Amino acid sequence: MMDWTDRHCRVFHxxxxxxxLLYTEMVTAEAILHGDRDRLLGFSxxxxxxxxxxxxxxxxxxxxxxxxxxxxxxxxxxLNVGCPSDRVQGGNFGACLMADPPLVARAVAAMRHAVDKxxxxxxxxxxxxxxxxxxxxxxxxxxxxxxxxxxxxxxxKAWLQGLSPKQNREVPPLDYDRVYxxxxxxxxxxxxxxxxxxxxxxxxxxxxxxxxxxxxxxxxQTPWLxxxxxxxxxxxxxxSPTRADVLEAMASYADAHVADGGRLNNVTRHxxxxxxxxxxxxxxxxxxxxNAPAGDADAGxxxxxxxxxxxxxxxxxxxxxxxxxxxxx
Numbered sequence: 230m231m232d233w234t235d236r237h238c239r240v241f242h243x244x245x246x247x248x249x250l251l252y253t254e255m256v257t258a259e260a261i262l263h264g265d266r267d268r269l270l271g272f273s274x275x276x277x278x279x280x281x282x283x284x285x286x287x288x289x290x291x292x293x294x295x296x297x298x299x300x301x302x303x304x305x306x307x308l309n310v311g312c313p314s315d316r317v318q319g320g321n322f323g324a325c326l327m328a329d330p331p332l333v334a335r336a337v338a339a340m341r342h343a344v345d346k347x348x349x350x351x352x353x354x355x356x357x358x359x360x361x362x363x364x365x366x367x368x369x370x371x372x373x374x375x376x377x378x379x380x381x382x383x384x385x386k387a388w389l390q391g392l393s394p395k396q397n398r399e400v401p402p403l404d405y406d407r408v409y410x411x412x413x414x415x416x417x418x419x420x421x422x423x424x425x426x427x428x429x430x431x432x433x434x435x436x437x438x439x440x441x442x443x444x445x446x447x448x449x450q451t452p453w454l455x456x457x458x459x460x461x462x463x464x465x466x467x468x469s470p471t472r473a474d475v476l477e478a479m480a481s482y483a484d485a486h487v488a489d490g491g492r493l494n495n496v497t498r499h500x501x502x503x504x505x506x507x508x509x510x511x512x513x514x515x516x517x518x519x520n521a522p523a524g525d526a527d528a529g530x531x532x533x534x535x536x537x538x539x540x541x542x543x544x545x546x547x548x549x550x551x552x553x554x555x556x557x558x
């Protein structure tokens with residue numbers, strides 16, 4: 230997600246799940262070809278498996294950017310033709326490319342020729358008035374014909390005119406059944422469903438119909454759900470992490486990031502939801518918000534102290550409940 234799933238966010242999410250595939254923000258091919266590649270593409274080895282998500286419409290430039298991404302070590306190259314924001318429309322990429330399936334197919338073919346990693350596509354079920362099942366089927370068939378074997382499908386259409394990106398995540402109705410029917414019609418393709426999925430219970434229900442589930446805002450805003458992904462989705466018997474484990478790992482990471490010239494809030498801004506719904510969660514967020522901006526000199530300890538705030542709150546609540554129970558007796 231643009232401006233959200235940067236390298237620090239991905240390190241945090243990897244501390245919660247060993248197996249889930251992580252995706253970068255969408256990075257344009259032009260930026261990779263002409264910008265600061267280390268800033269745009271650099272990532273930590275612990276992030277694997279991790280996919281690079283590209284934006285663009287020029288097959289040759291996308292192929293060159295994909296090759297650079299593979300040289301950096303990404304495990305998958307994903308072409309985003311589902312983002313409806315004004316920024317991407319102005320650059321003729323994102324969801325507007327669904328209006329031109331042959332161009333997307335040429336881009337996929339060029340990227341596949343350039344790299345030895347999987348090339349995948351993220352799309353919507355339609356755009357504007359090109360939103361019939363026949364339109365969607367034609368898009369998938371055309372792009373699959375160029376060798377794309379995996380599609381991540383946001384189960385909403387996108388209105389490119391008249392709706393904001395936020396409205397495009399909420400106003401067009403979800404049509405999960407259309408994605409299910411695609412999988413039934415093309416069992417040879419790997420189909421990942423996306424859009425409006427907020428719990429692992431919902432994810433498991435979808436997995437009865439498709440091959441995988443992509444979580445976006447739910448994973449960012451309530452990240453602790455990722456701590457159960459390995460056990461529930463992947464059947465991994467290894468112990469799940471604790472929040473204390475995650476905080477300590479991220480405190481060490483924050484210390485190293487600041488020592489390398491970074492800022493603490495580059496890391497902590499992604500971690501505000503770690504105690505979402507838990508006792509002390511609000512105090513945890515407040516402590517980080519108040520201390521991270523000026524906390525570079527003591528980076529890791531800001532996170533450690535935020536964890537202590539939560540533990541102290543939980544301990545105080547337990548003592549209060551025990552006192553109330555004793556009084557009742």
